[in-house]
Amino acid sequence: CSADGSPPDGRPAIAGEPRYLTEEGLQALLASGQAPQPELFLLNNDTRPPSSDQWSIGLRHDFGGLNAGLTYTGVHSRNQMTWTCGIKAANGGCDWGARPAPGYGFSLLSRGKETWFDSIQFVLDKPFRNGWGASLSYVWGDAEQTGNDLFSWGTLDPVNGVRQRSNIAQEHQITASAIVELPLGFRVSTLVTLGSGYPFYVTDCSAGWDKCTEAIGGGDPPKWTESIDLRLEKRFVLAGSMSLGLFAEAVNIFNYTNQQGYDGFKPALPEVNANFAQPNSAYNPRRLQLGAL
Numbered sequence: 167c168s169a170d171g172s173p174p175d176g177r178p179a180i181a182g183e184p185r186y187l188t189e190e191g192l193q194a195l196l197a198s199g200q201a202p203q204p205e206l207f208l209l210n211n212d213t214r215p216p217s218s219d220q221w222s223i224g225l226r227h228d229f230g231g232l233n234a235g236l237t238y239t240g241v242h243s244r245n246q247m248t249w250t251c252g253i254k255a256a257n258g259g260c261d262w263g264a265r266p267a268p269g270y271g272f273s274l275l276s277r278g279k280e281t282w283f284d285s286i287q288f289v290l291d292k293p294f295r296n297g298w299g300a301s302l303s304y305v306w307g308d309a310e311q312t313g314n315d316l317f318s319w320g321t322l323d324p325v326n327g328v329r330q331r332s333n334i335a336q337e338h339q340i341t342a343s344a345i346v347e348l349p350l351g352f353r354v355s356t357l358v359t360l361g362s363g364y365p366f367y368v369t370d371c372s373a374g375w376d377k378c379t380e381a382i383g384g385g386d387p388p389k390w391t392e393s394i395d396l397r398l399e400k401r402f403v404l405a406g407s408m409s410l411g412l413f414a415e416a417v418n419i420f421n422y423t424n425q426q427g428y429d430g431f432k433p434a435l436p437e438v439n440a441n442f443a444q445p446n447s448a449y450n451p452r453r454l455q456l457g458a459l
Contacts, residue, residue: 168180169182170179170232171301171398180195180200181335191197191373194236199397200287202271203265203269203270203274204269204270204271205270205273205274205332206252206266206271206273206406207249208252208273208276208278209314210276210277210278211243213247213276213278213359214244214429215245216243216244216246217244217245218241218242218243219241219242220239220240220241221239221262221382222237222238222239222240223238223403224236224237224238227238229347230291231292232290232291232398233289233293233358233359233373234289234290234291235287235288235289235291236288236289236291236304237286238285238286239284239285239286239287240282240283240285241281241283242282243280243281243284245278246279246313247277247279247316248276248279248314248315248316248317248318248324249273249276249277249279249317249440250272250274250275250277250318250319250323250324250325250387251272251273251405251452252275252319252323253265253266253268253274257376258320258321258326259320259321260319260320264435266309267433269323274317275322276447277318277323277325278380279311279312279318279324280324280329281309281310281311281312281332281370282308282309282311282329283309283335284307284308285306285308285420286305287305287306288304288305289302290302290303290398291299291304294345294416297346297347298347299339299345300342300344300345301342301343301344302340302341302418303337303342304338304339304340305339305340305341306337306338307335307336307337307338307339308407309331309332309334309335310330310331310332310385312326312327312328314380314382315344319380320380321379322380330382330383330384331365331381331383331384332365332382333365333367333382336364336387336391337362338361338362339360339361340358340360340361340363340410341357341359341360342357342358343356343359351400351401352398352400353399354396354397354398355396355397355399355405356394356396356397357393357394357395357397358393358394358395359391359392360391360392361390361391362387362390362391363387363389363425364380364384364387364391365383365384365386365389365428366383366384366385366387366443367382367383367384367385367432368381368384368385368430368431368432369430369432370384370432371433371434372432372434373434373435374415374434374442379427380381384430385428385430385436385443388443389425391424392422392424393417393450394418394419394420394422395415395417395419396416397415398410398413398414398415399411399412400413404437405427410458410459412448412456412458413457413459414450414455414456415452415454415456416453416455417452417454417455418450418452418453420436420452421451421452423448423455424448424449425448426445426446426448427445427446427447428443428444428446429441429443429446430442430443430446
């Protein structure tokens with residue numbers, strides 16, 4: 167609906183009326199044939215709540231002034247909700263035009279999807295002593311999943327059991343931090359975070375328009391992520407055990423462009439998408455924050 171029936175974003179619309187907020191008014195609208203047929207979301211009676219198994223094992227050692235640690239972590243999650251098309255085509259994809267019964271629109275079935283995450287982390291830490299401290303961390307991660315996000319069409323239907331690389335985790339991450347005590351009770355610290363970038367969703371129709379395949383993390387990230395932050399803090403002792411801290415913080419101080427929204431579409435050959443793997447936006451711009459604690 168729209169206020170006057172004009173099409174928002176070029177899509178047909180019905181002029182909104184207060185009576186459509188009631189069940190009787192909505193039923194009358196559906197019976198008039200003006201509104202599209204209602205979609206069916208069919209929830210499996212055996213749907214289970216999401217759950218996960220997590221395990222880790224590690225070693226940690228004190229080398230005098232330095233602490234070092236090596237840890238493996240694994241997570242396996244189940245029963246995460248997603249929806250797929252209710253009626254399939256012969257090729258396993260969605261039959262977009264099929265309807266389950268007269269008077270109804272497109273139908274969807276609930277599915278439970280799974281995710282896996284394995285990581286190895288190495289940490290080297292110099293505790294804050296003698297006016298300074300520092301830490302260095304490296305994490306290798308491998309994330310996979312069945313299904314997509316809220317909707318899993320075609321071959322991404324979890325029932326097919328296709329286990330693919332996820333697009334929500336970076337394979338390599340490096341984090342470094344340091345803090346130094348300055349005269350007059352000031353402290354300056356820095357945080358550096360680097361990552362190998364996030365894989366991106368790819369729809370590959372290069373073999374033909376009727377042979378399109380989808381890969382959740384099919385595109386290799388073309389650029390690393392980066393943020394270098396600085397913080398200056400001064401703490402004032404008030405009365406007794408009370409104190410007040412003031413700080414100024416610059417995030418991504420060099421305004422590094424962290425890309426996102428990569429174009430992942432490959433058309434049927436010989437057509438080529440010149441924008442493949444090109445970003446359409448960025449995140450984490452440079453900003454200054456002031457605060458008290």
